[in-house]
Amino acid sequence: MSRVLYSLCGADGSVPFSPHCWKVVLALKHKGLDFEEKPVGFTEIAKLENGFSKTVPILRDGDQLIADSFAIAIYLEQTYPDRPSLFSGEGGLAMARFVEAWSQATLHPAVTRIAVKHIHDMLGPVDQAYFRESREARLGATLEEVVTGREAEIAAFPEKCAPLRNMLKFQPFIGGNEPLFCDYIVFGAFQWAALTGNTGLLDPNDPVANWFERCLEFTQEG
Incomplete structure (x- = not known):
């Protein structure tokens, strides 16, 4: 069975950076499933699989097409129950939904404001135009205006990780x-920051940084 994961990249196709796509990369590795990753630019997504989804990740698993990282994780759990569980039961599924809500409400806005100009600069010209228009409309400011608050966002970032740090x-x-x-949900946010040129958001001795390194080792297995 052929298995393809469509993910997001900039002008350099070897650096897929979407946090949501990284969730699926780790989910597939967790399940021990072989796959081919095909990163594309923002403006190419609508052309994939006859316009199946406006966003990535998109997973093609044989004849099945699934979009949205959480939907893909549930699909993998249900389709491959004999493989290691992604949730370890209903409680783990419920916890993952809470963690995703926390990550998208707390980490994603911070990483967006820290990384947005870096992401723009990683893109090809057509994607740059799309990204600038869409993100400036979403953020209510020009990318250059957002960048003026970048250092304050970086300084505030460690405190946003306090719940994770305490749990660890x-x-x-x-x-x-x-x-x-x-x-993998939270790892995706940190990997997104790292791959868009924003390393060093945490002290190397921070327990959260150590957790990230443990997760990163998992991405390199297999």
Whole structure:
């Protein structure tokens, strides 16, 4: 069975940076499923699979097409129940939904304001025009105006990670002794920042930075 993951990249196709796509990359690795990743630019997404989705990730698994990272994770869990679980039961699924809500309400806006100009500069000309128009409308400011608050966002970022830092006093992963999809959700936000040129948001000795490194090792397995 052919398995293809469509993800997002800039002018350099070797650097897929979408946080949502990284969730699926780790979910597929967690399940031990082979796949081919095909990164595309923003303006190419609408052309994929006959316009199946306006956003990536999109997973083609044989004849099945699934969009949205959480929907893909649920699909993988239901379709491959004999493989390691992404949620470890209904409680883990419910926890993952909470973690996603927290990440998108707290981490994603911060990373957006920190990384938005860097992301723009990584794109090809056509994607740059689309990105500037869409993001400036969403943020209510020019990219250059957003950048003026970047240093303040970086300074405030460690405190936004306090719930995760406190939890890591008791266990190595959000999922417990081993990572689950809830870990991959938050990892996606940090990987998004790192791959768009925004490393060093946390002290290297921060427990959250150590957790990120443990998750990063998992991406390099297999």
